[in-house]
Amino acid sequence: AKKYGGVSLITIKRDIDYMRNMLQAPIEYDKTKKGYFYLDKIFRLPLFLFINEEEVFSGYVAMKLLSQYKGTPIYRHVKNIFDYFNNIVIKIDKNSFEKRIIFIEEYSPDFSEKIWNILIKAIKENRYIEFSYKGAWRKSEGHGYYIAPYQIVSKAGIWYFAGYSKRQDAISLYCLHRITSIKLTDETFKPPKNFKYTNEDYDSFGVFINKDIKKCKIRFFNESVVYVSERKFSNDQVIEKREDGSIIITFSSGQIYEVLRFVLSQGCNAIPLEPDELVCEWKKNIEIMYKNI
Numbered sequence: 001a002k003k004y005g006g007v008s009l010i011t012i013k014r015d016i017d018y019m020r021n022m023l024q025a026p027i028e029y030d031k032t033k034k035g036y037f038y039l040d041k042i043f044r045l046p047l048f049l050f051i052n053e054e055e056v057f058s059g060y061v062a063m064k065l066l067s068q069y070k071g072t073p074i075y076r077h078v079k080n081i082f083d084y085f086n087n088i089v090i091k092i093d094k095n096s097f098e099k100r101i102i103f104i105e106e107y108s109p110d111f112s113e114k115i116w117n118i119l120i121k122a123i124k125e126n127r128y129i130e131f132s133y134k135g136a137w138r139k140s141e142g143h144g145y146y147i148a149p150y151q152i153v154s155k156a157g158i159w160y161f162a163g164y165s166k167r168q169d170a171i172s173l174y175c176l177h178r179i180t181s182i183k184l185t186d187e188t189f190k191p192p193k194n195f196k197y198t199n200e201d202y203d204s205f206g207v208f209i210n211k212d213i214k215k216c217k218i219r220f221f222n223e224s225v226v227y228v229s230e231r232k233f234s235n236d237q238v239i240e241k242r243e244d245g246s247i248i249i250t251f252s253s254g255q256i257y258e259v260l261r262f263v264l265s266q267g268c269n270a271i272p273l274e275p276d277e278l279v280c281e282w283k284k285n286i287e288i289m290y291k292n293i
Helices: 009-021 053-069 073-088 113-125 224-229 256-265 276-291
Strands: 027-030 035-038 127-133 142-155 158-165 170-175 179-188 214-220 238-241 247-253 270-274
Touching: 009 027, 053 073, 073 113, 113 127, 113 142, 113 179, 142 170, 214 224, 214 256, 214 276, 224 247, 247 256, 256 270, 256 276, 270 276
Parallel strands: none
Antiparallel strands: 027 035, 127 142, 127 179, 142 158, 158 170, 214 247, 214 270, 238 247
């Protein structure tokens, strides 16, 4: 014990018991060498045992951030990890921070753990799934969906997966919470190389992919100027400042319907200028709202 800065034998034995019982370390005693050793030569102590208090606190904040996914299987799984993490490492006074750091949760529809587990297994093993589905525009449930799942996508609290349909010969997006029953099939598939459903270069709007990219031009006024100036809609975004204090923002997007929804949310402080499709739909909505007054 003298070799370790005067640490007592009792403390060392207590630490060894802790490693064996709490950390599941495969420790055994060698009578000939009078020392302890690992039965499993590749065993390593968990990395989080060596992090500092600031890093522990950052982990706690990350857990708060993940609270937006409450009700989903991924939240329960990650929470178990963080709960174990918090029980093992340095303790922090969570109560003193509970009301000091707040994340406003986005609504995240529930879906069953069975759906999640089967989907994950299908993606790992590249296997087709068969499921029933209630689409947003259908009054009744659809059956017999036979899809090769390529990728899971999360956007604004909603979980989707992108998958290929043989029948339609197309890739579509499906909401996990709208799947009513699901089963794994034995048929396998080869996923496209470097498949990526999302397109960060052009779309911060919506989640559906549209290869018909259009140049959008919108003029904003008053308080919307500051709000919009702080946002990034696409990598080719350009903001033109006007003498009257308004701005004209130009960007590319394949999500015209979602762009329209955003323009309408700004009320009288936004006027679309391009493309014609966006301008026409905006005018139609204005006319309908006026008639409904």
